[in-house]
Amino acid sequence: SGPQDGGASSGGGDGKAAKGGKLTVLNSEAQSDFDPARLYTSGGGNIPSLVFRTLTTRNRAAGAAGTKVVPDLATGLGTPSKNATVWTYTLKKGLKFEDGSAITSADIKYGVERSFAAELSGGAPYLRDWLIGGDTYQGPYKSGKGKKTLDSIETPDDRTIVFKLKKPVGDFPYLATQTQFAPVPRDKDTGTTYEKHPISSGPYEVVKNTNDGERLQLKRNTHWSQKVDDQRKAYPDTIDVRSGLDPAVINQRLSTSSGDDTAAITTDTNLGPAELAQIGQDKALKSRVGIGHFGYTDYLAFNPKVKPFDRPGVRRAISYAIGRSSVINAVGGSSLAEPATTFLPNQKAFGYTPYDHFPAGGNGNPAKAKEELRKAGYPDGLTVTLTHSTAEGEMGPKVAAAVQQSLAKAGITVKLKGLETNAYNEKRWDTDDTPGFFLSRWGADWPAGYPFLAPIFDGRQIVKDGANFNHAQLDDPAVNKEIDEISGLTDLDAAAERWGALDKKIGERALTVPLFHPVYQRLVGKNIQHVVISDWTGVLDISQVAVK
């Protein structure tokens, strides 16, 4: 009995949402990156999306509807050229920065350009990979070598901006949701210190930013207008973001919900197993829990270059042997994770196509696993090493121990090898040194198949001397070709269907053992209304929240 789907859209969501009031945000991580060039996720996550508007944005709606991409600064999702290599956007009229000056296409171009500067590292790799000249461009600052402007972005007039790509990209509207596409006025750019007070194009502007984003006080941006922004609701007058809190304390505060905490939410802290157990049957408390799904898959990764994982039989045996119940219990039980048999997340937007090539049930299928082992030449079982992170969490020791336990039943002895987070990441990303068998996970940059499958299975995305995510180092021309073809499609629904088929096909090779898709459960304060949780982010959308 899994949790209800993300349609559970509102906590205290009855009553009419009203403007005004102060919203408190209790977070554990500081917003230490607050420069649009540095942010990674679409819209830079929750808080940045209150300050940065982008060409397009995610649809602020609950559940599956929320996986759609919609226009934001632009009037539409962009006009592709015939082969989807040139994308043209037109800006809405009457767009203004917080100082009242107009937002022009040049500001957007500059925002994209400065994201190439080494000083402002971070962000997703797509712009470099896709824009013509993106691989060599070093940004508009003095320190960068070569030309200071990027010619593949054109601004024929103040409201038009054109992007020229190396190859067909059907997903470009999704990419345009990222904060690199937020406007930055060149004369207000202060380089690395810009993040102290980025110039707002959204409904709120920064009043005070203390301790490198540890405390952010935001107030309404009077130059923002609901008329030119149909996505953000901006009910509260002020927003106070306090971070650096212990997750246990955040949840406790939200559940106690007294004083300022009655109007508090968190944008980064999930309920843990113990807290869920405690909430248990408490109806009042339960009604304040928002449940969401984000496109994420935790899986066991194989590196077939390492023996004995070069034998498909061994990989299949492990796929059969895995007991997902134990693994799911290790991360907090069925209300915090759903068993995964597909690599793609179980959402339509990704092209989810159900399959279970190696049915293991909840507790594994040791008999089948043993049979596979025998066929692979290991009639007496075998001993393997599972590499994992020592940090608590989904790639941490608990999950590793659960895997160890369930494989033991099939005669597979698992030795655990825990590495400290940095060492672990370095190792699993290192093409020459990738362990044979380890815990890994992948999340979507946007709800579509491309960013989910390409980095993992595209042979041309195997990265030497850097962070490689194609752990299996699969380089199959057929797969590569299919990826190219789908990614050129501008019909996103048609593309989704083909991504699902591709996933199912790759799944047969048992290069990964999908374990589970995490479920997010988060508390809000008593007086919080209008909780909207989309399947794009899986967590409540701060721009929709109202305070009673």
Place this chain on the structure above:
Amino acid sequence: MAVQDVLAPGAGDPPAPGPAAGARGVWRRLRTRPSAVVAGAVLAALLLAALAAPLLTAVSGQDPYTYHDELVNSASGGAPHGAFGGISGTHWLGVEPGTGRDLFARLVYGARVSLLVAAGALLLQVLIGVSVGLAAALGNRWADQVLSRITDVMVALPMLVLAIALTTVVPEDFPRPLLLILVMGALNWGGTSRLVRAQTLTLRRLDFVAAARLGGSGPLRVVRREMLPSLAAPVITHAAILLPSNIVLEASLSFLGIGVKPPTPAWGQMLSTATTWFRADPMYVLLPSGLLFVTVLAFTVLGDAVRTALDPREASRLRVGTRKEKTRD
């Protein structure tokens, strides 16, 4: 090791003709204090339980590693089914939330690791502390300055941070308990060394040290024969305070993710994962923290008792005017 040191007289072995006569006196004085006897018994029981962990779990029929998915409520965060954290005839102290592993087995096995780590680290702390303290007290002014300043910094450096750094530098297949022992031992000897330095400076002025030198003893011989025996008493009492703090430290290191490796159980590591559970499954928190508390209490009581038993002033408590008076004795 230190555990044995403290308990040695309790083993009842006949005292050697040498210094044991003193130890025997201490033991005699200890024996007359009920609190010391109880504390000693508790520690002995713990030690025994740790040593006999496989035996005990054989009796209970559970091992510390097997998962029991059926015993936990997966839909509600993995809390154990049943009252008091799933206590039952088969699982005497209930099971671990999330995994359903037997808590009794994990606690007794955890005692092994925790006591081993704490005692091992203690040994190292005492070794380094005594050597550095002695060297500082007996070396020239330069050596003293250098060692004392290093000790200052050691005492006060954010130990957890260095611990994090060190544990990440060391190859991961290095045995964790040993690593913990090394890290805790290598970083937390400042207090001991200060104590030893101060005591040695006092001792050094005593005439029997001069007499030994006159008798032709070299510096090492003087240290070994004249000083170490006198240092033993304060160091032992100090150790009684250090040991429990080592257990707590193990917990803190686990909390920061650098404790012993799973699935090996250890008290500190159990505690660090248990914190959030104290409302949903209080037993899960109470058991390891209760045990820890009992251990700390027992060590402190015993340490106090040993100290008073070793203190000649306490021994001659009849001395005039040193006691507060009651109306009539």
Place this chain on the structure above:
Amino acid sequence: MTPHQPTDPAAGTAEPLVEVRGLTVDFPMGEETVRAVDDLSFRLTAGQALGIVGESGSGKSTVAAALLGLHRGTGAHLTGTVRVGGIDVATAPVRELRRLRGGIAAMVFQDPLSSLDPYLPIGDQIAEVHRIHTPQVSRRDARQRAITVLDRVGIPDAARRSRSRPHEFSGGMRQRALIAMALACAPRVLVADEPTTALDVTVQAQILDLLHDLRAETGMGLVLVSHDLGVVASSVEDMLVMRGGRAVERGPVGTVLKFPRQPYTRELLAAVPRVEARRAPMAAASALSSASTGDVLLEAAEVRREFGRRKDRTVAVDGVSLTVARGETLGIVGESGSGKTTLGRMLVRLLEPSGGSVRYRGHELTGVHSDLQMVFQDPVSSLNPRRGIGESVADPLRAAGNLTDMEITRRARELLERVGLDPRWYHRYPHEFSGGQRQRVGIARALAPGPKLIVCDEPVSALDVSTQAQVLSLLAELQRDLGLALVLIAHDLAVVRQASDRVAVMRQGTVVEEGPADTVYDAPDNPYTKALLAAVPVLDPAEAALRREARRNGGGLLRASAG
């Protein structure tokens, strides 16, 4: 033993100030109990002075403490009655007892340093005590009172010094401060437990004079506890000799000292070394024979020793030259801090001289040498409390490393026997021995390497007279049998005279006078030596009174040395 009541003219009429009747004190020690005081009775009327003498452990201090009820709560078991100022010490409620303590009877303890609070100014301590007994007095007046009494006991510049802490005072000043504390409460009787044992003769003389004057002035009673017969002789009228907790003899001082009736008292008197007596001829003859050959064993030339650096530098020994011949005894006397110990330690090279040289048999010494040994002043700290005494004695033999284990143990047992200890005590620990016995262990250890010379640093100052005599005769005997040379350091002039062929008198790091013992003592040349000799307490009360008078009239030098 028939208790002899001190003959006191006022005894019949006045209620006695102190009345002790059938006092018995038992200390329960594990299974057995130690009877420290056994059926003791005495009384003291106002203005009277009683001296209690006896060897170490005879129960003197226990009696003194009983007078103030200090055994309460310690577990000691008391029977009999003790009444002080009309208060029954055993039954009085705590409040009453507090009034008694200080208010009626005040106590002056032996060790002046440890008896004062090291953290508080002396004046405050006195004021605090004063206010307890006169609560109506304001803080300020109490301080004033403290200054007055400090002034009274002869602390110069009392107003300023009342703000000093104890460590800034010299030993004699501290003892005065303790007496001042007693005075501040205007008690009717002063109980002084060995008030001068830790002090130099000159300072001792001043303190005793002070007590005498105060008594004359205020008419308070005095109970003076001491093992030193000379101290008692010069300060009290009546005395009581204790042994094993019992009173052996009592009576007026003059009578008891002149005509002791009990053998024990006679023994005690005989053991007291007399500064006016020449050395026993037998011992002297044997030593002189080799000394006269002029065979120089050890020679110190212009040795200096400084401590501390720059500002806080002290010169402990300032250019001392002396020689020790084979088999002779050189005595070194001088008051506390004069550099005796420092010099002695340099002679055996435990300390490195900052200047000058020490030559042994013509060769410059560069480190410790097994031929040169030392016996230390303090029998407590000179033996390792955690090692058996046999092991301590065997240690030098083991360090030498040329004997087997068997031989070492045998030799160590022989040595123990040689110094008069039972070899079966080999495995015993120092705390199981008396001071005298421990000093013997120290001597045995010094003998172990087969030395040619032993420096004895105050070998008997911590011991009572009878033990003192035993240890001194042991040293003499060893010297005779083994042909040892001795350097005997002591502040007790009589002890030095008894045991030395030659004497050096030290003051402030230098030797002010040196020569054959009899010459120095009988015809002192240096005024300082003269003053020292004049300060030695004598056993004859009449003579003591004369000397006191002489000191009062012409003691300029002494005053100077007390500052």
Place this chain on the structure above:
Amino acid sequence: MTERFTGLRFAAKRLVGAVTVLLVLSVVLYALFYLVPGDPAQLACGERCNPAQVAQVRGQLGLDEPAYAQYLHFLQGVFAGRDYSTGTSLQHCAAPCLGLSHQNDQQVTALIVAGLPATTSLAIGALVVWLALGVGTGLLSALRRGGVTERVLTVLTLAGTGTPVFILGLLLLMAVCAYLRWLPFPSYVPLSQDPEQWAWNMLLPWLTLGLFESAKYARLTRSATLEVLAEDHIRTFRAYGVSERALVTRHALRGALPPVIALSALDLGQVMGGAMLTEQLFGLPGLGRLLVDSVRSVDLPVVVGVVLVIGTAVVIANAVADVLYALADRRVVLS
């Protein structure tokens, strides 16, 4: 006069020693963290940086230089300050410049200055709590030695120490803020902003850390007091009728304080950098957390900077303790 000079010379000597130790310490840290896994450039750049970008960032951070050169630059910054570019302009980081954070380009000195108020607030308040609680219970149990009061106190203070600080703090938080609701959940308010709110919000952190440390002090005070009570001068005052309470509060306490002071100074230093668990639990933006975060992200300049600052604090605290010690106990000569 003399005393003051002795004090000055003592301070000067201490300073030289301290600077040397700190230098050695920084070298050790550099060496240690050089070996720590995790590439700061990669971490700063983010997961999906391509190798060229990582290389660019590495150059930007100066990480492409050999280790010794990096260290020398660091030293240069400490003694002479240095300039750095924000991309759009050049900024100066005045000496003592501890460099720039690899992770967010902030000046380390600024980060430390930002973290100091919370950390010092925590440390000093906790110090007061543990002194009050520790010395108080220590004295009480010395007075009531052997009695029920003493046993109860012992168990209580040990309960504080025997519980890891993260559990102790959480329990306090639950009890006070969630169950009893005596206080709202604390969130840090700087002293400069609102002293009253500051105090209210620091109350629980102070209590947590203070409780955790107090047992040590209770035991120390108790044993030191008993030790002083066994000394001869106590006998003197008892023999003059001084009451038991006055003996303890006036005479014994004074003697028991010096070791308490000495230990406090050390612990104060320890708390400056070691209270990260408390800081984390209560969301205090202090040095401890800064340190842990930067250790995790191999942000060497921040790690070295914070440790150096803490080290300096420790040295100062030690020196102050020595002086206090000498003041409390005039017999002790500075050496």
